[in-house]
Amino acid sequence: MVSTLLDQAAPGIDPAAYIDETPDDFRVHGAVYTDPYLFRMEMQKVFGKAWVFIGHESEIPNSGDYKTATIGLRPVIMSRADDGGIHVLLNRCRHRGSVICREVKGNSKNFMCTYHGWVYGNDGKLLGIAKHKGGYPDDINKDELGLMAVPRVYNYRGLVFANMDAGAVDFLDYLGEAKPFLDIHLDRSLVGEIDVSYGAHRTEYFGNWKFQSENSTDGYHGDTVHESFFKLVAEFGNRGGQHGAYTQGDFKKLIEHRTAGRTIGFDNGHGIWESPMTEDAILAMKNGPHGEYVKALEDLRGERKAHQMLNSMNLLIFPSLAILHGQLRVVRPIAHDRTEVDIYFYDLNGVPDSYNEFRLSGYQRFFGPASFGSPDDVEIFSVNQTGLQAEEVEWLLLSRGMARETMDNKGVRTGDPTDETPQRAFHRAWKQMMAA
């Protein structure tokens, strides 16, 4: 491989120095969010080495179905070939580098480069070179000129992850102790499957991608950023679809309840924020229109486990997938100060239709660019990015809850629900990958 600028250590750049951890303090340097050079490094050292979520297999149910996605900045296609197999291919013609697919999803047997007309199958094989004869040897080896396949692909219960690093650890080792929490999200379905078929809410903000990843498990911001939503719930209740565990009407109770729960930080940067259902809320749900679902879940998983599964539980899979409130949230870095967020609502398969409809209504109340919740988060990311232009204040403080955080023998750290335990786990992994 030809060496590029990024293969050489930039003078004065030591990524490890940007995360400063001592036993009782944790600081992240502002440049981690504002430096274009560090961003370019991230595209190679983080997104080029980590397991990145591409899509769910239910988005491409039939042969020929495809969707496009990105791994960092790299454009990729996830396609289902004629034999039913799923391929993750770089969306780049081997001739002169053009993308060969310009739709966000669709169905096609072939992809033709619009520049000079080279044609590839939906499994990536090069099928034809335009005006081949005389221009190239008759026996040119087309097998070597197919679309580059992303070296590692892992389909975990329908969630397709890919890794640009052929030597990366296996996906399950990467997921580590976070696996049971991913399973909880999928096992809320009574048949253990989800269906991603509602399209996406897409938004963009002027801010670094890590703000959205960090915030997906942040339990500290809710009372301020989402005050208008909690007041709204106190005023109107959940007649039109609930969001998460906030089933109580009384504002004071809502806020008190938010101090229950926990945060968790795992190796490799994954994290959890969890807020339990109260006994009252579970009882209300059992006696309400969705009692049938709760009872079926209890029968299937056992009462104690089923009730835990009803908790609000946000999971971040490092670096850029969050699973929370019945959605897959994909963070797409565009530039050091520009990010896209795509949110895919999913159905729980095998549950009453009325429950999925209720979930969808509740989801749309809080999520999407015109909703009553997530736009307020996105606004804060831009507020953050603006403030960080004051570069002389070098450090951001992510030490909240360090003194009360506990760690088990597997290195899993648990904190209070408003603690920055998952964010610290995120930045430890970031530091490790960037310094490698």
Next chain:
Amino acid sequence: MGEAISRDEAEDFLYEEARLLDERLYDDWLTLFTDDGVYWLPIDDKAAPDKHLSLVYDNHLRIEERVYRLTQYSPPAQTPPSRTQHFVSNVQAWPGENGADAVLHSAQMIYEMRAGDYRQFELGDPRSFAARCEHHLRSEGGVWKIALKRMVLLNRDVPIPNLTFII
């Protein structure tokens, strides 16, 4: 078949709605809707609202919540608040369908901007939204009311930052 609405009446109705929105008289805007009125901004303009996510799919209760949030609180995404200027054109008044007495078609151009410290990200940048609109109207005691407002934005299926104002 319900009673007809003239182009003049149709335009008056749409201009008045635009004025209420531009002056942020959201409580008054709410009274334009029937009690079962729906406010809908699809993402996939061919799909039903229970089969595909929408930017907005508000029943009357949800519209009330939307107005409540914007009039009683200052959520971060509306601090400072959006200013809008609506332009309404290409108005056609058609006979009603699906229980409506009349359907108004229009093209709308909406300019939106948040002022405040305009040097900051997200502030000070005028944005424009083009939309095809349908207003399905019912006559209630001689007053035209909105049973369904459906707006199909040109940029409905690409990333949209902050659509928390009422468009």
